[in-house]
Amino acid sequence: MKNSLVIGSRGSKLALTQSGMVKAELELLNPSLDIRIEIIKTSGDVKTEPLSVIGGKGVFTKELEDALFDGRIDLAVHSLKDLPTIVPEGLAIPAICKREDPRDALVLRLRERGSQPSVEDLPKGAIVGTSSPRRLAQLKQLRGDLVCKDLRGNVDTRLRKLDEGQYDALLLACAGLRRLGLEQRISAPLSTSQMLPAVGQGAIGIETRVADEAAIAAVSKLDHKFTRLACITERAFLRALGGGCQLPIAGHAVVREKRIRLDGLVADPDGKQIVRDRISGSLDEAEDLGNRLAKRLLERGADKLLASA
Structure with missing residues (x-):
């Protein structure tokens, strides 16, 4: 039985928050385990071009999987929606943690929040920030008169750009905002009939090596x-x-x-x-x-x- 585990995580605040949640649960279930978090930079974190340009599949996960294969980490914590549906041979996902709110959120500037804000109430020509083709397509169907503008950066950066006036509204995941303690920035959760979520949205997947029985035994309790x-x-x-x-x-x-x-x-x-x-x-x-x-x-x-x- 291992006496230590190394968790691989991206370096964003949200990724580290999610990895910290996994670490805390593992420590609670395995008090004798020494667990630490290793930050792994992914190509999606480093490159600034739109995701549609740099390629969507694996841009936030490949380097974490490389670290698993190299033995630098024992498990990788992912936002499941970022993890390609074909897992490389030799790796497995022994745990998918309990899902947070899977819905998308309409986020407005703090000073402009109404009593019951909605996509329908946005003014004609309003600039909405999203880097997701899924959100963009559904938003265009709902409101073809809105202007969609690409949006990159971590959650804090995105919110700052909104509050500075670079956007009139953002579309973000409820789960990320809630996990970061930013639930108050959710102006309106969008129903799944209005905006169907991404596959895996709101869920955390934990990836390990298939042969690492000790790591699998530890994390499978979180499934x-x-x-x-x-x-x-x-x-x-x-x-x-x-x-x-x-x-x-x-x-x-x-x-x-x-x-x-x-x-x-x-x-x-x-x-x-x-x-x-x-x-x-x-x-x-x-x-x-x-x-x-x-x-x-x-x-x-x-x-x-x-x-x-």
């Missing part, structure tokens, strides 16, 4: 069954579409009363065409449900929309 089932379904859907976080694809599964319900959509980049559908089934159908919904959307024209992206 949340229903979150895992929902995310297996979503990730199967995304994998079957051949997509990543930089394509206008959304998928969100909910587990209730021993059933899984999956909503999925594919859009063109401008949000002019969106193919959306829903499927449900039993808990033991998780991966199959994702595959079946993807096939259904592809048959309805999603393949052409993805080619246009």
Whole structure:
């Protein structure tokens, strides 16, 4: 049995907060373990170009996986939505932690928050910051008169740019804001019927080496069954579409009363065409449900929309 574990984490405040949460839970469950966090810089952290330019798949995870293979770290903590759906041979995800709020959030300047703000209330021509093709496409469908502007940087940087007047509103993940103690900046959570979340949004995935039985034994205690089932379904859907976080694809599964319900959509980049559908089934159908919904959307024209992206 190991007496120490090294957690690999990106260096952003959100990544370190999430890794700190995992570290605290592991220490609570394994008081004798010496656990420390090692910061690993990823290409997504270093490069400043839009993610659509530098490539979406693995830009926030590859260097962490390299560190796992090299033995520099024992486990990597990821925002699951950043983790490609095909895990490299020799690595595994033995734990997916209980999900935070998976919804997207409308964020306004503090001085401009109304009693019940909404996307519908934004003025014509308002500048909305988002770097996500998924959010952009759905926002364009909701409000084609809004101006979407690329947005990079950590959460604090994004909020500063908003408050300085560079944007009129932002679209961010509720989960990240809540984990950073910035829940008060959520002007309005967007319902999943209005803005379907990214696959894995709000969930934390813990990746280890397949052969590291001690690390797997330690982190598997943090696995949340229903979150895992929902995310297996979503990730199967995304994998079957051949997509990543930089394509206008959304998928969100909910587990209730021993059933899984999956909503999925594919859009063109401008949000002019969106193919959306829903499927449900039993808990033991998780991966199959994702595959079946993807096939259904592809048959309805999603393949052409993805080619246009």
